[in-house]
Amino acid sequence: MMFKGYPQFENFYKNGVYLDNAATSYPKPQCVIKSINDYILYNGVSSSRGAYKKAMEADYMVYETRKWIGELFNHKKPSDIVFTSGITEALNGIMCGMLKEGDHVVTSSIEHNAVWRCLKTLERDRNISITNVEITKEGITNPNDVEKNIQQNTKLIVFNHASNVIGTIQPIREIGAIAKQHGIPFLVDAAQSAGMLPIDMEDDNISILAFTGHKGLLAPSGTGGFVLNWDGDIKAWKSGGTGGNSADPYMPEITPNKYEAGTMNMVGISGLHASIRYLLDVGVDKIHNNEKEVIAYALEKLESIDEIRVFGTKDPEKMVGSIAITIDGIDSGKGGSLLDKKYNIMVRSGIHCAPMLHKIMGTDKNGAIRIGIGYTTTKEEIDYLIYALEELLKGELA
Numbered sequence: 001m002m003f004k005g006y007p008q009f010e011n012f013y014k015n016g017v018y019l020d021n022a023a024t025s026y027p028k029p030q031c032v033i034k035s036i037n038d039y040i041l042y043n044g045v046s047s048s049r050g051a052y053k054k055a056m057e058a059d060y061m062v063y064e065t066r067k068w069i070g071e072l073f074n075h076k077k078p079s080d081i082v083f084t085s086g087i088t089e090a091l092n093g094i095m096c097g098m099l100k101e102g103d104h105v106v107t108s109s110i111e112h113n114a115v116w117r118c119l120k121t122l123e124r125d126r127n128i129s130i131t132n133v134e135i136t137k138e139g140i141t142n143p144n145d146v147e148k149n150i151q152q153n154t155k156l157i158v159f160n161h162a163s164n165v166i167g168t169i170q171p172i173r174e175i176g177a178i179a180k181q182h183g184i185p186f187l188v189d190a191a192q193s194a195g196m197l198p199i200d201m202e203d204d205n206i207s208i209l210a211f212t213g214h215k216g217l218l219a220p221s222g223t224g225g226f227v228l229n230w231d232g233d234i235k236a237w238k239s240g241g242t243g244g245n246s247a248d249p250y251m252p253e254i255t256p257n258k259y260e261a262g263t264m265n266m267v268g269i270s271g272l273h274a275s276i277r278y279l280l281d282v283g284v285d286k287i288h289n290n291e292k293e294v295i296a297y298a299l300e301k302l303e304s305i306d307e308i309r310v311f312g313t314k315d316p317e318k319m320v321g322s323i324a325i326t327i328d329g330i331d332s333g334k335g336g337s338l339l340d341k342k343y344n345i346m347v348r349s350g351i352h353c354a355p356m357l358h359k360i361m362g363t364d365k366n367g368a369i370r371i372g373i374g375y376t377t378t379k380e381e382i383d384y385l386i387y388a389l390e391e392l393l394k395g396e397l398a
Helices: 009-015 030-042 053-073 087-098 113-126 143-148 172-181 266-282 284-303 332-343 355-361 379-396
Strands: 081-084 104-108 129-133 154-160 186-189 208-212 224-228 308-310 322-327 348-350 368-372
Touching: 009 379, 030 266, 053 081, 053 208, 053 224, 053 266, 081 087, 087 113, 087 154, 087 186, 087 208, 087 224, 104 113, 113 129, 113 154, 113 355, 143 172, 154 172, 172 186, 266 284, 284 308, 284 322, 284 379, 322 332, 322 379, 332 348, 332 368, 332 379
Parallel strands: 104 129, 104 154, 154 186, 186 208
Antiparallel strands: 081 224, 208 224, 308 322, 322 368, 348 368
């Protein structure tokens, strides 16, 4: 394709522009690729399954990954950090392991299905009750409204830190303080914030932080887990080998073994090991500031087009890099497909596993286009996106 007057766009068309970082970050840092490759080539064994040298090296890699995750989130006890297949398993395991018949949960109105479907299933199967706290038109929860909805049988408050659709950052520190005051555990879904926003489990009053590796933490898919800062009981949701106390017919009660039955995803953890070190070395503040600059630029450019509607707070200080838009006269699914086919631009169309939020936005029938900005996204790539959107509008509405 020839871009008259825009020769710089030829490379973007040829190589593609990836704007789906809210789903999975790409590209991964080279150190992550090298770590995975080195593990497969030079180690390749399981953790907690042997006393030979390679097994102990694998053990230490897992331990060091836990330690560095604790450093990233300000939690000092590595054994409180549990690995799972991802944040969906972590969130489901925590909620299913905590909530009992008749319990009440307070949550937001903009949760991802990883939280919402689990809660609705528990509502059906265990008769729990759920209160969804209302949000402002910008997608922000008022912490006072959380407190107003606490009941005598409230056993959990669970919130996402940032929306996967509109990027809005929730006031988790204030919500956490309310939860702490009332003696209620506070579970935070950090899928869209870990690695993108500074998180301090102590200052933010977080009881349990659930995280995924493949988004802002820049690690491979199939990695994630949770950090426990709470001494209440969460029942284990699976049983199996842990590499120790094998004669005991039941799972051990100590963490992290209690929740880590079966062989770990060692390939994935080797990538997570490198990506966490990378984030600590670069600094989450630097990453956040870089993303804010690109987000601000994208918002300014998008809002300059009359036919485009931008949802959410539209304030880069109050959001991460998920921007939801609709285009007048162009179906969101078709718009996303045309951006891919005509311009090699990768975005996500649909309702993004967040049906409650799309209902509030009024986009539950036709969905929206989500632009997922990441650490490597450049202003030049945003310029190419704007060019493509303007060309689509010329063609589709002509």
